[in-house]
Amino acid sequence: MAQILAPSTQWQMRISKSSPNASPITSNMWSSLLWKQNKKVSPTSSAKFRVMAIKSDNSIINRLEGLLNLDITPFTDKIIAEYIWIGGTGIDVRSKSRTISKPVEHPSELPKWNYDGSSTGQAPGDDSEVILYPQAIFKDPFRGGNNILVICDSYTPQGEPIPTNKRHRAAEIFSNPKVQAEVPWYGIEQEYTLLQTNVKWPLGWPVGGYPGPQGPYYCSAGADKSFGRDISDAHYKACLYAGINISGTIGEVMPGQWEYQVGPSVGIEAGDHIWASRYILERITEQAGVVLSLDPKPIEGDWNGAGCHTNYSTKSMREDGGFEVIKKAILNLSLRHKDHISAYGEGNERRLTGKHETASINTFSWGVANRGCSIRVGRDTEKNGKGYLEDRRPTSNMDPYVATSLLAETTLLWEPTLEAEALAAQKLALKV
Structure with a gap:
């Protein structure tokens, strides 16, 4: 970076409601990229087929795309929250989704959740429950609307940070x-x-x-x-x-x-x-x-x-x-x-x-x-x-x-x- 400027107010970990005109990322954004990358690939390759399907007006892919792009905001106050955490390697990101009853602006408004730590290398199979604490929220560019991404850190059911939870120590410092x-x-x-x-x-x-x-x-x-x-x-x-x-x-x-x-x-x-x-x-x-x-x-x-x-x-x-x-x-x-x-x-x-x-x-x-x-x-x-x-x-x-x-x-x-x-x-x- 050439220069350090003044930081944004985003550090307060609040987000504003997304614009109704904003649209999430969709797979048709990749058509030009995939065409370029697969020019020399045979027509039977999966990547090429995916591009051809996206280009087809009546394809299953396009019908699926329509569902992915549905704006649910006019029909319900509920939102989708994608809870994200760091897995057992310390570098892999994991996530899963849940429905929240209304839009939120701060992580304190979100419930804690849990996951199977034995499947991420973070807990034994006979005591596998790991608890997610929501810590920061961001607007979801994939689902759009009021949907959010939630950065979490991980704890034992007793409230102790698990070994791969490096955020907890950082927050103390x-x-x-x-x-x-x-x-x-x-x-x-x-x-x-x-x-x-x-x-x-x-x-x-x-x-x-x-x-x-x-x-x-x-x-x-x-x-x-x-x-x-x-x-x-x-x-x-x-x-x-x-x-x-x-x-x-x-x-x-x-x-x-x-x-x-x-x-x-x-x-x-x-x-x-x-x-x-x-x-x-x-x-x-x-x-x-x-x-x-x-x-x-x-x-x-x-x-x-x-x-x-x-x-x-x-x-x-x-x-x-x-x-x-x-x-x-x-x-x-x-x-x-x-x-x-x-x-x-x-x-x-x-x-x-x-x-x-x-x-x-x-x-x-x-x-x-x-x-x-x-x-x-x-x-x-x-x-x-x-x-x-x-x-x-x-x-x-x-x-x-x-x-x-x-x-x-x-x-x-x-x-x-x-x-x-x-x-x-x-x-x-x-x-x-």
Whole structure:
């Protein structure tokens, strides 16, 4: 992200009633995408058949589409709430639907629910009930109307957070008075890779082969350079519809790889918005017949990996003299480098090699405008003497609740010894 601006009021976790003229995402949005992706596929392929069915005026698909697009608002006050939670791997999103008697504007108006934790790797079969607590709501871009997406976290029937519930600990950190006083802002750059369904090879790549070397694909246009733009654009609009604070998208360096940015977000909102945006992206790629990958290094070799760079600032960093506060934060981050690396996603050692715009996973570094460092500080921040830092270590599959709250904990709550601070300052050439 080029710059951290003022956050939206969405962090209050309220949503307004959707416009009656707004329409949800429908599968006919994918016709052009599917035609382009399957030009060379035989007419008997399922993807091609799906396109032909969508084009047919009298097909079963079109009749189904009509039912999916039904606006139930004039006929009932009831809405559909899609409860979303994180599964046992810590990266998979799960969801199920329920009817709510009337539209709601805040998660406190929603009932708790439960699910079979033995089927998600989160509970044993003889005690499988896990309880969902609604925490944030967004407008549903797929069903439209007053229907909603509900971000939940998971608890035992006794009210204890289960091990994969990272939101609970993050909420404790963000509710600390010292953290609240500093109003931490986050801008998260989520990179992802689109894969062909059957072969799990990047979109636009020859099956079993490779495109030309990196260079022409970043922020590109053209059928031979940009693969998956329809998905990126649909996701962009769906997030705006939902009320997610998405701030931009770009085509990434590796072909078939994209990025979107969420933020600036305040505190726990950052995690809620990233998880909701990931869920929406999973649903869109599902409709498009494309596989979403958050693997940090989907293709070995001379190709960029996928990260989740996290831009961070506090009130003190944003005020006059903030650059000195940023340098103190960098010092703290250097002393807890291993703690952050262990919390920044699975498989990160394959990405943080010191090549392809990354620092080595084993060495902490910082620099101004240096994308090969652990922490990058923008030139505007150096020039203005205040601003934000970019933590380039988090990988694409990191848990945003963990990454954002750990940044706040390390820079605002954790205090190193004076000896460790002095040694780190000398090593990093920091004067704080």
